[in-house]
Amino acid sequence: MDQLxxxxxxxxxxxxxxxxxFSSKLIYREFPKKTHLLVKGKVENHLSFISEGIIRLYxxxxxxxxxxxxxxxGNFVSAYDSFLTQAxxxxxxxxxxxxxxxxxxxxxxxxxxxxxxxxxxxxxxxAEEQFLKKSQREIALLNDTAEQRxxxxxxxxxxxIQKIPxxxxxxxxxxxxxxxxxxxKRIS
Amino acid sequence: MDQLxxxxxxxxxxxxxxxxxFSSKLIYREFPKKTHLLVKGKVENHLSFISEGIIRLYxxxxxxxxxxxxxxxGNFVSAYDSFLTQAxxxxxxxxxxxxxxxxxxxxxxxxxxxxxxxxxxxxxxxAEEQFLKKSQREIALLNDTAEQRxxxxxxxxxxxIQKIPxxxxxxxxxxxxxxxxxxxKRIS
DNA sequence: TGTTTTTTTTGACAAAGATCTAGTGATCCG
DNA sequence: CGGATCACTAGATCTTTGTCAAAAAAAACA
Numbered sequence: 001m002d003q004l005x006x007x008x009x010x011x012x013x014x015x016x017x018x019x020x021x022f023s024s025k026l027i028y029r030e031f032p033k034k035t036h037l038l039v040k041g042k043v044e045n046h047l048s049f050i051s052e053g054i055i056r057l058y059x060x061x062x063x064x065x066x067x068x069x070x071x072x073x074g075n076f077v078s079a080y081d082s083f084l085t086q087a088x089x090x091x092x093x094x095x096x097x098x099x100x101x102x103x104x105x106x107x108x109x110x111x112x113x114x115x116x117x118x119x120x121x122x123x124x125x126x127a128e129e130q131f132l133k134k135s136q137r138e139i140a141l142l143n144d145t146a147e148q149r150x151x152x153x154x155x156x157x158x159x160x161i162q163k164i165p166x167x168x169x170x171x172x173x174x175x176x177x178x179x180x181x182x183x184x185k186r187i188s
Numbered sequence: 189m190d191q192l193x194x195x196x197x198x199x200x201x202x203x204x205x206x207x208x209x210f211s212s213k214l215i216y217r218e219f220p221k222k223t224h225l226l227v228k229g230k231v232e233n234h235l236s237f238i239s240e241g242i243i244r245l246y247x248x249x250x251x252x253x254x255x256x257x258x259x260x261x262g263n264f265v266s267a268y269d270s271f272l273t274q275a276x277x278x279x280x281x282x283x284x285x286x287x288x289x290x291x292x293x294x295x296x297x298x299x300x301x302x303x304x305x306x307x308x309x310x311x312x313x314x315a316e317e318q319f320l321k322k323s324q325r326e327i328a329l330l331n332d333t334a335e336q337r338x339x340x341x342x343x344x345x346x347x348x349i350q351k352i353p354x355x356x357x358x359x360x361x362x363x364x365x366x367x368x369x370x371x372x373k374r375i376s
Numbered sequence: 377t378g379t380t381t382t383t384t385t386t387g388a389c390a391a392a393g394a395t396c397t398a399g400t401g402a403t404c405c406g
Numbered sequence: 407c408g409g410a411t412c413a414c415t416a417g418a419t420c421t422t423t424g425t426c427a428a429a430a431a432a433a434a435c436a
Contacts, residue, residue, distance in 0.1 A: 059327070066331055081323055084316045120308055127315040128272050134322035135269060139247070141329040142362045143254055146393080166414070174330050179393050181415050334423080354384065367423050369385050 001026065003074070004049050004102055012125065018116040025108035031095040037077075038093040043086055044079035046103040047126075053099025054160060056168055059091045067171035070096075072160055077101075080130050097163055141174065147183050149173040189214065191262070192237050192290055200313065206304040213296035219283040225265075226281040231274055232267035234291040235314075241287025242348060244356055247279045255359040258284075260348055265289075268318050285351050329362060335371050337361040 001023065008014040014022070031037055031053070038044055040060055055077050057069035068091070071077035082089035083106060104112070113119035140149055150173050154161055161169065170180035189211065196202040202210070219225060219241070226232055228248055243265050245257035256279070259265035270277035271294060292300070301307035328337055338361055342349055349357070358368035 059331075066327070068326055068330055081316075081320050084312075084319075123312065124272075124315065127312065127319060128269070131315060131319045131322060132269055134319060134326060138256055138322060138325055138329070139254070141326070142256055142359075143247075165412095167412095171330075175392090176394060177414070178395085178416080182393085185415080353382095355382095363422095364424060365384070366386085366425085370423085373385080 001028075001102060003051055007049075007074075008122075012118060012122050014118055014122075018118050021116050022104070022112050025104050025112065026102045027104070028100070028102055031099040031101075033095060033098050036092060036094050037099075038079050038082075038089055040090060040092045041088050044082035044089050045106050047076060047078045047080075047083060047106075047109060048101040048103035049076055050074065051100045051102060053101070054096040054163060055099060056094045056096050056164075057091055058094070058168075058171070065171065067168045070164065070168075070172065072157065076126065080127075084127075096165075096168070146173050146175045146179065147187065150180065150183055151187070189216075189290060191239055195237075195262075196310075200306060200310055202306055202310075206306050209304050210292070210300050213292045213300065214290045215292070216288070216290055219287040219289075221283060221286050224280060224282050225287075226267055226270075226277055228278060228280045229276050232270035232277050233294050235264060235266045235268075235271060235294075235297060236289040236291035237264055238262065239288045239290060241289070242284040242351055243287060244282050244284050244352075245279055246282070246356075246359075253356075253359065255356045258352065258356075258360065260345065264314065264317075268315075272315075284353075284356070334361050334363045334367065335375065338368065338371055339375070 004026075005019060005023065008019060008022070026049075029048075037048070037055060050071060050073050052073055054073070055071040056067055057071070057079070058065040058067040077093070079089040079091065079093060081087075086106065109123075113123055140152070144152070150169070153169065153173065166180055166184075167177040170177045173180070175183075192214075193207060193211065196207060196210070214237075217236075225236070225243060238259060238261050240261055242261070243259040244255055245259070245267075246253045246255040265281070267277040267279065267281060269275075274294065297311075301311055328340070332340070338357070341357065341361070354368055354372075355365040358365045361368070363371075
């Protein structure tokens with residue numbers, strides 16, 4: 001939990017008392033490899049901070065899933081749209097590796113928003129961060145080639161990428177596993 | 189302005205007194221065709237509600253711009269990331285057709301957030317809406333073909349699309365004007 | 377209006393990726 | 407350990423899109 005406290009101190013300048021209010025609501029959970037944090041159709045009820053592991057966000061399909069996102073150690077993860085609207089989620093979230101996280105429920109976070117000074121500020125920053133990530137990805141999908149997107153992922157997350165099956169990475173960058181295999185051959 | 193009031197009443201259930209506080213800060217502006225609402229490098233200082241016109245959001249490039257978004261009559265428009273962070277904007281916004289809008293400044297909106305009950309709620313909803321739009325677009329860019337993206341835009345905005353030069357639409361759906369021309373020929 | 381500029385279309389060819397098929401290697405599980 | 411399943415690689419072929427070049431159409435402007 002120290003990791004999380006440090007993050008809140010450094011990023012948002014949270015006070016000791018606000019941290020106490022927030023952290024008292026955090027619950028620790030572990031998800032074994034290949035288990036689901038959330039299944040399509042359910043409402044997301046948590047905002048989670050990943051202390052260990054890799055999560056895959058995907059739209060399940062009988063023939064092949066559409067993997068559109070990953071979340072790593074040290075970041076927040078949530079089906080944020082479903083969390084905010086409290087509407088059923090249109091995608092699933094699965095632990096690719098054994099995952100350990102701290103999470104807060106929707107109800108408890110709402111309470112923190114109301115009871116602490118910094119709550120709403122953090123809520124807005126979180127939304128903004130999610131929005132910015134999507135904006136950058138939009139540009140990448142429009143402007144970069146599949147090869148550039150692969151290399152970017154590779155340089156940004158050198159050690160973590162090795163633990164993600166290539167077929168998920170292929171889907172994420174918008175090509176088939178066969179095409180990614182060829183790209184890897186070409187650049188090696 | 190009635191259009192805007194109706195929107196706030198229906199969507200957020202805003203009270204008469206909150207509306208009075210908010211609307212007193214709104215300023216009316218017109219932008220002739222091909223003029224800029226914001227130029228790359230400047231800080232976005234407004235949140236605008238379009239009562240008439242079409243806006244294009246794009247990253248300027250010497251050889252060819254990357255158009256990544258449009259905003260239409262009846263919607264909000266803002267370089268929302270720059271607006272929230274008050275950092276220089278990495279893209280430009282241009283009126284494709286003559287545009288009329290009501291807008292509020294960053295400072296005035298902050299004041300409304302503090303002075304009205306519903307301010308923060310609206311702010312969060314706006315962020316959520318922007319985030320959801322980007323999420324849906326991400327899925328479309330990964331999952332749909334260029335042709336499907338063109339047809340979607342065409343069916344969602346039948347009359348408005350006709351006013352947007354095809355080269356901008358091509359950029360938006362992620363292909364060259366030549367490729368779009370071929371698609372249009374094929375489906376006609 | 378006529379001229380200039382911009383936008384759109386077209387054609388030929390190259391490149392990237394999809395699809396289908398299959399082989400190989402790794403991993404899972406009884 | 408050994409069979410079964412899953413992940414990755416590979417080749418052949420087809421489709422889509424990019425690129426380069428140029429013509430045609432439309433819009434801007436004097």
